[in-house]
Amino acid sequence: MALKGNLRDFTITQLLNLVNLACKTGTLVVEGPADVAKITFREGKLIYAQLDHQDNSLAGILRRSKKISSRQYSILSERAANMNDKELGILLINAGYLSQYDIIESLQQYFVGIVRQLFTWVEGVFNFEVNTLQPSDKIPIRMDLENLIIEGSRQLREWEQLQQEIPSLDMSLKFSDRPGINIRNVNLSVEEWRVVYYVNPKNTMRQIAKATKLNDLEIRRIVYSLLQAGLVEVIRPGERTVALPPRAFPKTNKTEQKSLINRIIDRIRSI
Amino acid sequence: MQTVKIVVTGPFSSGKTEFIQSISEIDVVSTERKISLESEKIKNATTVAMDFGRITIDKELVLYMFGTPGQRRFDFMWEILSEGMLGFIVMVDSARPETFREARYILETFRAYAPTPYVVTANKQDLDDAWDLEDMRFALRLDPKIKLLPCVAHDKNSVKKVLLELLYTILAEMEAK
Numbered sequence: 415m416a417l418k419g420n421l422r423d424f425t426i427t428q429l430l431n432l433v434n435l436a437c438k439t440g441t442l443v444v445e446g447p448a449d450v451a452k453i454t455f456r457e458g459k460l461i462y463a464q465l466d467h468q469d470n471s472l473a474g475i476l477r478r479s480k481k482i483s484s485r486q487y488s489i490l491s492e493r494a495a496n497m498n499d500k501e502l503g504i505l506l507i508n509a510g511y512l513s514q515y516d517i518i519e520s521l522q523q524y525f526v527g528i529v530r531q532l533f534t535w536v537e538g539v540f541n542f543e544v545n546t547l548q549p550s551d552k553i554p555i556r557m558d559l560e561n562l563i564i565e566g567s568r569q570l571r572e573w574e575q576l577q578q579e580i581p582s583l584d585m586s587l588k589f590s591d592r593p594g595i596n597i598r599n600v601n602l603s604v605e606e607w608r609v610v611y612y613v614n615p616k617n618t619m620r621q622i623a624k625a626t627k628l629n630d631l632e633i634r635r636i637v638y639s640l641l642q643a644g645l646v647e648v649i650r651p652g653e654r655t656v657a658l659p660p661r662a663f664p665k666t667n668k669t670e671q672k673s674l675i676n677r678i679i680d681r682i683r684s685i
Numbered sequence: 686m687q688t689v690k691i692v693v694t695g696p697f698s699s700g701k702t703e704f705i706q707s708i709s710e711i712d713v714v715s716t717e718r719k720i721s722l723e724s725e726k727i728k729n730a731t732t733v734a735m736d737f738g739r740i741t742i743d744k745e746l747v748l749y750m751f752g753t754p755g756q757r758r759f760d761f762m763w764e765i766l767s768e769g770m771l772g773f774i775v776m777v778d779s780a781r782p783e784t785f786r787e788a789r790y791i792l793e794t795f796r797a798y799a800p801t802p803y804v805v806t807a808n809k810q811d812l813d814d815a816w817d818l819e820d821m822r823f824a825l826r827l828d829p830k831i832k833l834l835p836c837v838a839h840d841k842n843s844v845k846k847v848l849l850e851l852l853y854t855i856l857a858e859m860e861a862k
Binding site: 421490570578579580581582584641646648649650662663664668669672674675676677678679682683 | 687688689690708738740741742743746750769770771786787789790793794797800801826828841843848849852853856857859860
């Protein structure tokens with residue numbers, strides 16, 4: 415039976431659990447709103463992962479894990495353009511630039527990073543392609559899934575809590591009116607600063623997330639920390655000032671509307 | 686005959702049905718059902734679709750009050766009920782701090798549905814273990830500009846005060862525009 419569906423009904427953690435328990439071999443393809451992830455398993459173990467919009471070459475992965483510099487990456491990309499990952503790996507080991515351990519560790523970090531990123535996807539469709547393995551020129555590893563599943567479950571709980579705290583991303587943020595607080599003196603991460611830069615009643619959280627390339631979980635996490643620190647407040651978007659919807663009143667004239675409210679006030683007072 | 690509506694929302698068992706019953710001139714058209722989940726058995730029945738109360742203002746105008754179901758699994762009703770409302774009241778049980786987070790969720794959701802005026806009421810203020818208003822304001826993360834009103838939903842005068850405060854807020858926001 416085809417294992418395919420929607421992330422809203424079946425989470426990544428549940429999928430990993432299924433692959434793990436059933437010792438499945440194949441590739442899980444997840445199509446999210448912004449990218450496509452391919453995670454390959456052999457007998458229930460993670461062996462490979464890639465994101466379509468990322469440089470998944472060995473050189474790119476080694477640069478990301480800082481095993482090689484950007485300059486070395488450029489040289490490798492140029493001179494070893496015709497080599498596949500396996501050939502490049504053997505070349506680097508034989509030339510004494512890197513050890514086998516360095517390469518495996520970088521690949522593990524990269525693959526785990528992709529699975530962690532997947533935990534933050536809440537929208538998307540998945541399809542498990544049975545017995546499809548990674549491209550033959552890519553280097554597979556072998557990792558147990560239990561730790562990742564536990565991590566994913568924790569993240570799921572966090573996601574549920576954050577959704578309760580910040581149910582709608584269509585609201586805006588404004589700086590709290592608290593005298594004596596200077597945001598410049600607060601230690602914020604780069605991502606938090608990027609969000610802070612866009613804090614303005616005119617920008618909804620969804621717009622801020624788009625501008626800062628954060629997904630729903632990441633923006634909620636940052637906004638939650640700023641809320642907890644009392645630095646920002648959630649408000650209605652500035653463009654949508656408090657207004658009564660057109661259908662709320664049988665009258666359209668403002669004076670008549672006020673008169674209607676006053677009639678209700680008089681009546682309630684008299685009850 | 687013209688009609689306008691006000692929505693009363695809030696977490697499960699915060700007193701929405703009682704609030705409407707206290708002031709409605711008709712018996713509240715209620716959709717209460719027996720509670721089936723053990724975890725929710727702090728009362729015998731709960732609203733599953735909406736409560737519906739009425740106040741005739743004059744010959745030409747009627748005010749309807751709709752109470753939303755408090756349980757999250759009926760939240761598909763919230764958006765429907767919030768359409769075209771004059772304003773809304775968020776009821777919070779002052780003696781059940783475990784529901785404050787849910788109250789915040791409902792408040793944020795309603796604010797996102799419709800940018801209409803609202804007030805928050807701290808119900809069951811007559812109970813010994815009711816939280817102070819200022820503590821509740823902090824826990825609910827309410828802006829100082831938002832009215833947080835004490836209330837006892839079975840007391841008609843208390844309900845009247847809340848309704849009047851919402852109407853004053855509606856007037857003030859109309860004038861501010």
